Amino acid sequence: MGSAVSLLVPIATAVASVLFSLRSKPAGNNPTHNDIEAANRLQREQEERDRAAQAAREKAEKLAQEAEMNAQRAREAQAAMEAAQAEAKRIREAFAAADRAAEAERYQAQRREQEIREEARRAAEAAQQEALRQQQLAAEENRVAAEARRAAEEAARVAAEEARAAREAKAKVDHQLREGIQPVIMPSTADLEDAKRRIGYRDGLYHFAVAGVAGSGKSSLINALRGLRNRDAGAAATGITETTLRVARFPDSDPKNPFVWYDIPGAGTLQVRDWQYFNNQGLYVFDALVVLVDNRFTMTDVAILRNARLFGIPCYIVRSKADSHVRNLMREMGYESDDEEQDARSRAALEHVAREHFVSATRKNVQEILRGADLPEQRVYIVSNLTMLSATKGNVTSKIAKRIIDEFDFLQDLLGDAYKRRGGVAKVQGSSTAVM
Numbered sequence: 001m002g003s004a005v006s007l008l009v010p011i012a013t014a015v016a017s018v019l020f021s022l023r024s025k026p027a028g029n030n031p032t033h034n035d036i037e038a039a040n041r042l043q044r045e046q047e048e049r050d051r052a053a054q055a056a057r058e059k060a061e062k063l064a065q066e067a068e069m070n071a072q073r074a075r076e077a078q079a080a081m082e083a084a085q086a087e088a089k090r091i092r093e094a095f096a097a098a099d100r101a102a103e104a105e106r107y108q109a110q111r112r113e114q115e116i117r118e119e120a121r122r123a124a125e126a127a128q129q130e131a132l133r134q135q136q137l138a139a140e141e142n143r144v145a146a147e148a149r150r151a152a153e154e155a156a157r158v159a160a161e162e163a164r165a166a167r168e169a170k171a172k173v174d175h176q177l178r179e180g181i182q183p184v185i186m187p188s189t190a191d192l193e194d195a196k197r198r199i200g201y202r203d204g205l206y207h208f209a210v211a212g213v214a215g216s217g218k219s220s221l222i223n224a225l226r227g228l229r230n231r232d233a234g235a236a237a238t239g240i241t242e243t244t245l246r247v248a249r250f251p252d253s254d255p256k257n258p259f260v261w262y263d264i265p266g267a268g269t270l271q272v273r274d275w276q277y278f279n280n281q282g283l284y285v286f287d288a289l290v291v292l293v294d295n296r297f298t299m300t301d302v303a304i305l306r307n308a309r310l311f312g313i314p315c316y317i318v319r320s321k322a323d324s325h326v327r328n329l330m331r332e333m334g335y336e337s338d339d340e341e342q343d344a345r346s347r348a349a350l351e352h353v354a355r356e357h358f359v360s361a362t363r364k365n366v367q368e369i370l371r372g373a374d375l376p377e378q379r380v381y382i383v384s385n386l387t388m389l390s391a392t393k394g395n396v397t398s399k400i401a402k403r404i405i406d407e408f409d410f411l412q413d414l415l416g417d418a419y420k421r422r423g424g425v426a427k428v429q430g431s432s433t434a435v436m
Contacts, residue, residue, distance in 0.1 A: 286313060315378070
């Protein structure tokens with residue numbers, strides 16, 4: 001741009017001087033040929049100068065354009081240089097960040113390497129400790145094995161002695177059987193577990209077994225204790241002949257009571273021999289036994305009481321069907337149920353006398369049999385199944401209340417003892433059994 005301006009200055013000066021000389025020349029007469037030639041020459045020179053000036057201007061413009069283009073290129077070069085400098089700066093910063101990241105990675109790698117070494121050291125220590133523990137376990141197992149061998153040898157010796165004792169006991173039992181002596185056979189652990197399995201014994205429940213001779217009314221008594229009539233759904237089967245040929249299990253009708261009742265097949269039948277009754281029925285696994293007697297106290301009843309005492313099982317002697325026995329006594333004493341002239345007062349008096357006689361005779365008979373069997377005296381509970389049902393259900397009317405003998409006492413003692421042995425208390429309130 002500056003060089004173009006310097007070329008235009010002398011050209012402009014020359015043009016200005018020619019114009020000035022023309023203007024300052026004095027006017028004269030008609031020009032001569034020389035003057036015309038001179039003027040033409042000057043005109044041509046002027047034209048040359050104009051063309052030179054025009055060329056100079058064009059060249060100046062071209063130079064100006066080139067200068068502008070050069071300036072634009074310079075600006076673009078400057079911008080490119082600045083961009084290159086910025087990129088170089090970014091690259092330097094990227095390299096610096098990469099260096100920092102590499103340094104951080106090296107630090108993390110060193111730290112991880114230290115952690116791995118520490119983990120390896122701990123693992124080695126744990127392996128050493130585990131090896132030591134395994135050595136100790138092996139030593140302990142060897143010691144236990146040695147003790148087991150000694151125990152096995154001792155068990156073999158004891159088994160041999162027990163086998164010898166068993167052979168002697170069997171010989172003794174065979175002798176007793178030949179002599180008619182009834183043996184007392186203690187059940188084994190396997191017998192106990194098998195008996196519990198057969199009856200569905202469960203911890204936390206109290207298991208009552210009602211046992212006795214065939215036809216004594218066991219099923220009816222169980223129904224009454226459960227608050228059921230014989231014809232109700234879920235009641236134990238009853239009949240004139242012995243209907244229970246195997247142990248029957250009945251839950252209590254009130255699910256809040258932890259009781260289970262068992263109807264045991266009657267003794268003295270063709271299926272069950274008297275002297276085998278206690279062991280064959282597994283009575284040694286029950287929590288309490290109810291020995292139900294009918295018209296007479298049999299040797300089977302004595303065997304149950306004796307074995308229950310041997311096993312520490314509480315026993316309750318019950319004489320059921322009291323109402324039937326009292327009516328039979330009334331008939332023997334002259335009562336006629338078809339006699340319409342016999343008033344209610346005389347019937348009530350006769351019933352009272354018959355009941356007192358039946359109760360007294362029954363208690364005396366039981367105590368004599370217990371003394372004769374060398375067993376401690378204990379109470380016999382005299383009950384009627386219908387009255388027991390009313391007492392259990394808490395449905396005692398004034399008519400039924402007059403017939404009560406031992407029903408409430410039996411419930412109080414039977415269930416009270418059960419709850420005491422299970423850590424609770426049972427109380428008879430009014431006419432129903434309530435658990436406190």
